[in-house]
Amino acid sequence: MNSNYINNFEYKKHLDLLRFLAISLVYLFHINKDVFPLGFVGVDIFFVISGYVITQSLMKSYYLKKRISFLEFYSKRFLRLFPALLAMVIFFLIIYLTFISWSDFELQLNIKSSIFSLFGISNFYYYLNSGRFDYFEIDDHSIPLIHTWSLGIEEQFYFLYPFIISFCILLVAQKKKLFNFICTTLLFFLAISLVIFINSFNLSHFYLPFARVWELLLGCLLFFFSNQYSKKFLNKKIYKFLSTFLIVIIITSIFFLISDKIKLTIVISTILISILILYKNIIPNFLITNQFISILGKSSYSIYLWHMPVIFFCNNIFSGFNFYFFSLIFTLLFSFLSFYIIEPLRYNQYLLKNIKYFFKFSIYFFVIIFVAVYYFDVKVRTHIFNSIVTINNFFEDINISKKSLESRLSKKWELSVDSCTNKYEIFLRNKYLNCIKQNQKNSDLYLLLGDSYGEHFINVLAKNENIQNLYYARLDNENFSKDSNVKQFSKAINNFENIKTNFTGNNKIVISLNYPKKIDFEKLENFVNYFQNSEVIFVLPHRVITTDKNCGLLNKNKFIICKKEIDQVFIENFILNIKKFNNTNLISFFEFNSFFCNKNICSNYLENKDMYIFTEGFNHLTTEFGNFISKKFNF
Numbered sequence: 001m002n003s004n005y006i007n008n009f010e011y012k013k014h015l016d017l018l019r020f021l022a023i024s025l026v027y028l029f030h031i032n033k034d035v036f037p038l039g040f041v042g043v044d045i046f047f048v049i050s051g052y053v054i055t056q057s058l059m060k061s062y063y064l065k066k067r068i069s070f071l072e073f074y075s076k077r078f079l080r081l082f083p084a085l086l087a088m089v090i091f092f093l094i095i096y097l098t099f100i101s102w103s104d105f106e107l108q109l110n111i112k113s114s115i116f117s118l119f120g121i122s123n124f125y126y127y128l129n130s131g132r133f134d135y136f137e138i139d140d141h142s143i144p145l146i147h148t149w150s151l152g153i154e155e156q157f158y159f160l161y162p163f164i165i166s167f168c169i170l171l172v173a174q175k176k177k178l179f180n181f182i183c184t185t186l187l188f189f190l191a192i193s194l195v196i197f198i199n200s201f202n203l204s205h206f207y208l209p210f211a212r213v214w215e216l217l218l219g220c221l222l223f224f225f226s227n228q229y230s231k232k233f234l235n236k237k238i239y240k241f242l243s244t245f246l247i248v249i250i251i252t253s254i255f256f257l258i259s260d261k262i263k264l265t266i267v268i269s270t271i272l273i274s275i276l277i278l279y280k281n282i283i284p285n286f287l288i289t290n291q292f293i294s295i296l297g298k299s300s301y302s303i304y305l306w307h308m309p310v311i312f313f314c315n316n317i318f319s320g321f322n323f324y325f326f327s328l329i330f331t332l333l334f335s336f337l338s339f340y341i342i343e344p345l346r347y348n349q350y351l352l353k354n355i356k357y358f359f360k361f362s363i364y365f366f367v368i369i370f371v372a373v374y375y376f377d378v379k380v381r382t383h384i385f386n387s388i389v390t391i392n393n394f395f396e397d398i399n400i401s402k403k404s405l406e407s408r409l410s411k412k413w414e415l416s417v418d419s420c421t422n423k424y425e426i427f428l429r430n431k432y433l434n435c436i437k438q439n440q441k442n443s444d445l446y447l448l449l450g451d452s453y454g455e456h457f458i459n460v461l462a463k464n465e466n467i468q469n470l471y472y473a474r475l476d477n478e479n480f481s482k483d484s485n486v487k488q489f490s491k492a493i494n495n496f497e498n499i500k501t502n503f504t505g506n507n508k509i510v511i512s513l514n515y516p517k518k519i520d521f522e523k524l525e526n527f528v529n530y531f532q533n534s535e536v537i538f539v540l541p542h543r544v545i546t547t548d549k550n551c552g553l554l555n556k557n558k559f560i561i562c563k564k565e566i567d568q569v570f571i572e573n574f575i576l577n578i579k580k581f582n583n584t585n586l587i588s589f590f591e592f593n594s595f596f597c598n599k600n601i602c603s604n605y606l607e608n609k610d611m612y613i614f615t616e617g618f619n620h621l622t623t624e625f626g627n628f629i630s631k632k633f634n635f
Contacts, residue, residue: 009060009229014280014288015049016297018273022046023300027307030147031327033136040135040262041269043150044215046304048273050154051219056227058165063229068166075355077158079346082118084305084338085151089114091334092144092309097388098395100316101411107388108427110145117148120155127207135206136262142410144312147304153209157216164189179233183224183242190217191249197263198256215270221246222277299339306334316406386421393418405559409615411623413455414472417462426495430488432474433495436461442468443505449475449492450512450539452620457512457539459626464633471499480524481516487523493530507531508635510590512539514619521577528581537635538578540591543567544602544618552604552616561605564618566593568600592629 022045029039057076062068093114096102102110109132116125126133126149133143168185172178193214196203203210224230225243250271257264276283287293296303307327314327345351351358392415420435427434436458446467448454454472461467473495478484500507509531528536544564551562575589596602596613604614612622 009056009063009227012056012280013294014283015053015277016294017283017287017290018045018049018276019297019300020293022049023296023303023307026147026304027331030141030308031311031324038265041265044266044269045273046150046300047154047212047215048219048222048270048277050157051216051221052223052277053219054158054161054216055220055223058162059223059227059230062165062169068162068169070162070166071356072352073162074159075352076346077155078355079348079351080343081151081155081301083345084302084342085148086118087338087342088305088309088334089118089145095309095313096144098391100313101392101407101415106412107385108429109143113143113145113148117145117151120152120159123149123152123156123207123209127205130205130207141308141311141315144309147308149207153207153212154216156209157213161216161220175233176235179224179230180235180238183221183234184238186217186220186224187242187246190214190221190246193217194249194253198253215266218246218250218270218274219277222274226278299335299343302335302338302343303331306338307331310334316410319405382423382425382427385425385427389415389418389421406554408624409554409559409612409622413621413623413626414458414462416623417459420470429474431491431495432472433499434472435470436472437468437470439468443503444469445500445503445505445507446470446510447496447499447507448472448510448512451475451477451514453477453514453539454510454512456615456620456626457510459623460621460630460633461510463627463630466634469503471495475511475513477513477516479527480513480520482518482520483516489527493527496531507534508537509534510537510539515541515543515574519574519577521580524578525581528587535586535588535635538574538587538589540589540593541567541571541574542593542602542618543570552614552618559605559612561603562618563601563603565600566597566602588635590633590635592632595629595632596625 022042025036025039025042025045027039027042028036029042033039058068058073061072093111096110097107109129113122113125116122122145126135126146133146135146135149138146164185165182168182169178172181190213193210193212197211197214198204205211221242224234225239231239250267253267254264257267280288310331311327314323314330318326414434414436418434418436420438423435423438425434426432444467446461446469448457448461448470450457450472451474454475458470458472461470473492475489475492476486478486479489496507496509543566545567546564548560548562551560551564553560571593578587578589581587593602596604596606602618604618605612609628611624611628613625614620615622
């Protein structure tokens with residue numbers, strides 16, 4: 001072993017400056033993407049740096065020990081990433097569940113994204129729900145854990161990369177051939193990933209590793225091309241060929257991405273950061289040696305973890321300058337606590353030596369929990385959910401954010417009115433059944449059926465003193481579309497059959513849906529016919545003819561007030577077709593458009609009452625408006 005080369009594997013101080021640059025860009029993008037629209041490239045800078053650093057770690061192990069220890073590598077990676085991530089997720093969930101007003105659906109999204117992030121696969125979760133989680137269309141800091149998608153990609157790469165290097169070592173024993181083979185292999189995978197990135201395959205999606213791994217592999221190659229130890233064994237002709245080929249394919253990709261500004265910006269940013277990694281001498285030395293920048297660079301992982309949840313919470317409490325000021329202060333506070341208290345666990349030799357016992361304990365723990373829930377039918381989910389609702393309601397009176405504009409718009413419909421928490425309920429989307437109110441002294445049942453339009457109507461019914469027993473069951477609007485073959489409303493019917501036996505009085509079915517443009521009224525009639533001898537109440541649509549996509553959204557902490565023309569033809573046609581139904585049900589309609597419309601022109605804000613009608617656009621009702629019209633529901 002030549003000790004002259006050991007310095008090539010030591011800490012690279014100029015990478016802290018690049019980490020500082022990356023986290024600054026990401027933070028600015030997330031706090032205001034309109035002002036800093038290119039800040040998203042900070043993630044791509046992190047990818048390249050991560051590839052470089054992880055290769056340095058593996059090659060140092062190989063250089064010193066002549067082998068790569070999988071247990072040592074994964075143990076260090078686990079202690080480097082997981083404790084800080086776990087602390088952030090736990091803290092986020094405690095504050096979120098206690099003080100923030102959320103809906104059932106949003107709760108499920110954040111719980112699921114938390115679990116997926118802990119397992120390193122949140123990017124797949126966001127991909128599978130990409131209609132709701134478009135990274136470049138998310139407004140109002142509303143998805144607090146969206147940033148964990150990039151951690152998922154890195155963790156997936158960390159899992160596979162040691163196998164690739166070890167496989168190369170097994171195939172080629174001689175060092176003179178080994179490094180040539182490794183670099184050629186990595187460049188081959190990089191080229192495939194770059195082709196996927198350039199094209200529009202399903203695998204090319206922003207959240208998927210297949211189209212992003214080329215950035216990590218670029219960092220890996222940068223290490224082999226710049227490290228004196230590896231360059232010693234690289235054949236000069238092969239080195240020149242690989243270097244030239246790498247430059248050519250990356251520059252060529254620019255010409256294919258001229259029309260795609262996002263991907264083009266990503267490629268250019270990776271080229272620039274690669275130059276800074278390879279040629280650190282072009283960076284002013286006073287920037288590399290600056291202690292403040294160095295500390296922020298070293299703590300960039302913790303800053304990355306904490307900045308999004310902090311921005312989310314601050315957005316619910318502060319506005320204007322205070323929002324930006326306290327977002328920065330609290331981000332740095334929690335990040336430094338994480339960096340100085342939690343991150344040092346990765347150096348703990350006791351944990352490193354006994355990490356395998358932790359893995360075994362974790363496996364046994366999850367198996368026991370799964371068996372208990374699956375075989376003994378423990379109602380864990382219901383008990384947890386109802387406990388959360390009870391805690392949140394308890395803290396509602398001291399919720400410091402509830403009077404802010406953000407809170408008025410985001411305050412969720414059923415949370416404060418869900419008093420039926422001693423019942424077994426079902427929170428799976430396709431079987432969803434939530435008991436909102438129950439009074440055993442009353443025998444009348446109100447069953448609300450609907451999608452998110454049904455959910456936003458919960459408050460209207462729950463705040464009505466005449467309604468004593470209220471349940472909400474999921475019913476998707478696609479069941480009644482001419483363009484869809486979906487037929488899942490049997491779950492809603494089963495829910496009705498299961499609960500109606502407990503009520504001997506009048507059964508009233510309230511249907512509130514975001515109806516599709518092409519309604520199949522025959523399907524809707526067949527569905528209504530299941531509810532014989534029950535009164536069916538249709539909440540009339542409030543569809544407007546045209547809507548600006550920004551209408552009603554918070555923009556720089558100001559609510560955009562809009563006035564639109566309501567689609568009266570759609571509503572009249574809806575009523576006419578419903579009245580044609582041949583059944584024994586008593587059918588009636590509840591119309592609330594007149595409360596915010598003057599003739600056909602409707603507003604999303606009532607100035608004379610200082611009341612917001614919709615949380616966004618002309619879609620979901622605010623809680624305050626639901627409370628306002630609750631007394632008008634006289635059925």
